[in-house]
Amino acid sequence: MQQEGYHLEQRVQEVQQEIQALEAAVEDVKEANELLRHSHRSPKMKGLADEQLQLKTELEQALQMLHERQRLEQSLLNDVTGLESSLQNLQSENSTVMECLKLLEEQVDIACKEAEEQNLKYKRAKAQLCRLAKEIKNSHGDELEKINKEMELAEFGETASDALYKLKTLASEFPDYGKIIEDGIVQAGITVPYAASSVRSGRSSVASMSSRPSSRSLMPRRALSSSGSARSSRSGSVLNLEFNSEGS
Incomplete structure (x- = not known):
């Protein structure tokens, strides 16, 4: 799960870099549009109009791609947040399980010691009883x-x-x-x-x-x-x- 979160963070960084590149391209398109707007008196008016149309199309495509990248980034961020929350829950559950396991081990140790003590007492009592019964039977x-x-x-x-x-x-x-x-x-x-x-x-x-x-x-x-x-x-x-x- 940690490795998956690491890969998601790398993916988010890549998407952010692509978004920055798209934003820079949008700025370039805007500058070219401004230049085109102020070049009406140029003899290459027709070529500039075609270029303006092309740049506008590229701008719309870039904006659409930017929105998709932003949605992807938000989805990845949500996944990372969910994974971090799941990881915290697992760590908390693991801590609780370890505490319970420690308590059970302590109880098992206590029970084993008590069983050994009872076994020793039983053996001593049995030996004394057999010895006493033998003495009484002999007499x-x-x-x-x-x-x-x-x-x-x-x-x-x-x-x-x-x-x-x-x-x-x-x-x-x-x-x-x-x-x-x-x-x-x-x-x-x-x-x-x-x-x-x-x-x-x-x-x-x-x-x-x-x-x-x-x-x-x-x-x-x-x-x-x-x-x-x-x-x-x-x-x-x-x-x-x-x-x-x-x-x-």
Whole structure:
């Protein structure tokens, strides 16, 4: 765009030079016309009249060319003005874009630093959690395994109770097959529950199993109860720590 403006300025200068030359030619024609006007008494009157007519024609052509050159000059000046305005707008937009780009780069740098810090914190926390879970597992491994087995057994019991309750429901909904279902359950020596089991009942049964006195314990009932609750709380935290460390 700057190069195009430079070419336009050169073109304007050339047009101005041509206009000056045409103006000089007009002045020459005017002088010749004056001389012709004062030469009526010359013996070459006829030749001067022809020359006057020719000069008048040339003058009209020169004036017409002058007007065209002036229009061209004005058009070129308008183009130069428009290009200069466009150049200023582009420079302003470029400055704004550069400022925005600088701000974005600063924000990206800040975000990268924060991400690195969070990553380091995450790695440290993960290492501490794994180390703590390993220590707890080493010191309470048997107790943790016992709690896990009791949980699995309770969940299996819940599933079996739900299945038996559904069989009882089917027997009541389809009387034709109810007798067959009930006879099969009675022959297996299974007691049908009155309602479907829940997760809460299963968890409470696990808690009761965990707090049940063992044959090797000779402690008083109050001491045994407090010891069992403390052991249950500690085992629950062990489970949470182990699951979290494995998930991470």
